[in-house]
Amino acid sequence: MAVGISVKKVDFTYKTDEGEDTSVKALNGISLEVETGSYCAVLGPNGSGKSTLAKVIDVLEFPDNGTVAVLGYEGKNDEDCYKIRERCAYVFQNPDNQIVGTIVEEDVAFGPENLGVPLPELRQRVDEALKYVGLYELRDRQAASLSGGQKQKLAIAGALAMRPKLLILDESTAMLDPISRDEFLDLVEQMRTDKGITVLTITHDMNEAARCEKIFVVEYGQVTMSGTPSEIFSHPEKIIKAGLELPPDISLVNEMSKATGNKITEEDIKDQRSRINTAIRFAKNASEAPAMNLPEERKKGRKILEISDLSHSYDSGKTFALEHINLDVYEGEILAIVGKSGCGKTTLISPLNGIIRPQSGDVRLLLESGEVLSTTRKKDIKGIRQKVGLVFQYPEYQLFEETVEKDIAYGLIKMNTPGVNREGRVKAAALLSGLTEDILTRSPFELSGGQKRRAALAGVLVMKPQILVLDEPAAGLDPLGRKEMFETILALRETGTTIILVSHNMDEAARYADRIFCISRGREAACGKPSELFENEGKAKSYGLSLPLLYKFSSQVKEALSKDYPGIDVLPPYPDAQNEAASIIRSAMKC
C-alpha cells in the first residue's frame, strides 16, 4: 500500500511573546506513517501534542524541523500547501467554531467555492454531500439552529464537497452524545468504504479507537506506542501509565485475567468473539474465588428536594420541554439524570435553583430545620440559590476575574453573606475541587483546561451548597481527567453534599450514581438503581436507555457461559469492571 501521510522527525514549538522560557514544545521529533485507505487513531493525554500533529499534517502549522509529506506533496511552497489542504479535510472539535456559512448549504459550499468549482458542478457537489450525510432536507435552515450532532455532520458534508482523499477528525466526537457519536462514526466508516478515504482520528474515546485499524499513542510530542488495537490494548499497564484507559469490554477481560492470574495476549482480544471466548476461558480455569470489593450500602438520607408536577414549554406553549415531572432527591445521594440529546435534561436542572422559574409545578427545598423553600415564591429564590449550586456544561468558558481567588469569591460577594471568613472559604473550596493553593493568585486564563473547570467548580462550591447540580461535569476531558473529576465528585458526596448530575455516558452514570432518573421527550421514562434499570438489555431498551458498554459485553459473556453451564446464576451486573469480573468468575466456579 502507498504511504498517505509520512511524518519524519518533526519538531514544533508554540512560540510566545515572552521569549524562550515560556514557549511550549508540542512536538518532539515525532515520526509516523499512515497508509492510504487506512483508518488510524491517535490517542494521548491532553497536551501531548495530538492536535498539533494533525495541524502539521494539514499544513495549518509549519514544523520547525523535519519533513511532512501528505499524498506525495510536501508543504514547501504555497501551491503545495493548497494542494494538501484541498485533498485533506479537517473536522474540528467545536462544531460552532468551524461553520462559516449562515445557511446550511452555503456552509457546505464554502470549501468548493474557495477551490473555484464552477456551477452547475458546485450545486451538484453540495447537494450530493448533503444527501450523503442526511442533511439535505435541512439545507435552507440556519446553521446555528442545528443540534451538535447535526453540526458535525454538516462539517463532514463541507469536507465531502471538497472530494478529499484524507479526513482528519480532531476530537470531532468529543462534544456529542453517544447516539450522535455512533451515527457520526458509522458515517465516517461508510465514507471510507464508499470513497476509499484515509481517516486519521484523534480521540479520547477508547471505544472509538478500538474500531480503527491502527493506533498511535502520543506522549510528550512523540509516538510512544503504535500497533493494531489488540496489540496496544494487550498492554494494559502501559495504556494506564499513558493516562489512557481500556475500552469497557477489554477492561472486563483484563480484570478477569488479573483475578485468575492469566495473561492477555494480542490474540485473546483480537475481536468481539475472541474477547468473549477469552473471558469464558478465564472464568472456567479459575482456581480460587476472587475477592469482591464492594462499597458499603448507603443509608437513604432524608428527602431534601422535591420536584412536583413540573412542566415547561418553549415558544409560548407550542413545544413541551418538560411534562409533569415528579422527582424526590434524598440527602447524600448521587442522582444521575440521563436521556438523549434534547430530551429536556438541561431544562430540568435549570429550575432547581430558580434560574428558570417553573411555569407550572414546583421545586421545593426542604431544609434540615424543617423550613421549606419554594421556587414559586420570589422571596425564597435567594435562599435557594445559596443552597443549590449549579455548574453548567463547560463552565471554564465563564471565568472572568483577574485572579482565580477573586473569581471563586464572586458568588460570596454577590450573595453578600455577613460574618463569613471569605478567604478561608475560598481556600477550602479550591482544595475541595482539586486545585492547589498556589493557583489562587494566578489569572484564570493562564490555567489548563482541566484546572479552569475546577476553578469554575470551586466558584460554586464556595457557597457551601447542600445540593450540587452538575451538567456533564466530565464533558470533553481526557480519560484521566474524567476519572479525577468523578473522584472529586465522590469526595464531595463524602462531605455530605447531595449531587445531581446530568450525563450521557451510561457507563459513568451506572458506575457513580446511586440512582438514575431517565427522561425521554420531556417525560419521566424510568427512575431507579442502576442495577435495576440496566438489569438486561430488553428492560433498558423499554426505558429508551442504551446499556452501558460494560454491561453489554458482560451480558454477552454471561449468555455464552450459560450455554456451557445451564444452571449458572446470572447475577445483576456490577457497574465497575473489577467487581463484575469477580462476580462472573464466582458464579462460574459454583457450577
Added chain:
Amino acid sequence: MLSDISLGRYVETGSILHKTDPRIKVILYIVYLVSIFVVNSPAALLTLFALTALQLVTAKIPFKVTLSTLKPILPLTLFIFILNMFTLKQGQMLWSWRFLTVTDYGIERAILMSLRIVFLILSTSVLLTLTTTPLKISDALESLMSPLKVIHVPVHEMSMMMSIALRFIPTLIEETDKIMKAQVSRGADYDTGSFINRIKGYVTVLIPLFVSSFKRAEDLAVAMDARCYRGGEGRTKLNPLKITGRDIAVLIAFLAGAGALIAVEVFYGK
C-alpha cells in the same frame, strides 16, 4: 433571557418581493428613502400611505408583524411629535403656557415628522429586513459596491466579515445567555442596584464573552484555512445573484410608484 432579541427579523411568506433580487431592493430602498423626505403635502402623504399599504400586501406581511415592527419605535415617534409640537414657534399660535407654545404649523410639522418615521420603518422592513435575509443584503452590498474594488476598497473581505458576523450572532446570544445564567445562579443580579452597579454587572458577562469570541475567531480562522480560503480571488458562488425579467418588472412598478408620489407632491405641494 435574551430569547426575545431577534435581529433582522426575516419573515418568510414566499411573496414576489421575497424572491426579488436583493440588489433591486437595496436600490428601491434608497429611492423610497429619498422620496419619504421629499414628501410634504397631505395629498402626497396619503399617496405614500397607499403605496406602503400596497407594498405590505404585495409582500404578504401579516398585519400583526407590521404592528410589532412599529411597536419599538413608538416612544421615538412620540418624542419627535411632542418636540415638534411644543418647540416650533412659526405660524398661528393656538395655545401657550410659559415657554411652551403650540402653533398650527407646529402641529402640522409634528404630524409630518412622526409619519415620516413610521413610513421610514415600514419601508425598511418591507423592502429589506422582513423580506430579505441578512446574508442576501450582504451579498447585494458586495455586488453593488464591487466597482469600488478599482480604488482598492476590500469589498469582498468586508462582505465576508459581515456574513460571518451575522452567522455568529445566534451563537453569541446563546453564549451570553449561558454566562448570565451561570452568574445569576452564583448570585449575580443584573436588574437591581444603582446604575453603576448594573453596568459593572454586565462587565462580568462581557469579559468571558470576549475571551471566548477571540478563541472562536482563532478557531474559525484555522478552519477557514483548512477549507482552502484564500480571499475573494477565483472564488465561485453557490447562489450567484441574477437579475430576471420579474426583477425588472418589480423595479419598474416600484419606480412608477415613487414617480407618482413625487408627481403628487409637485402638483399639490406648496
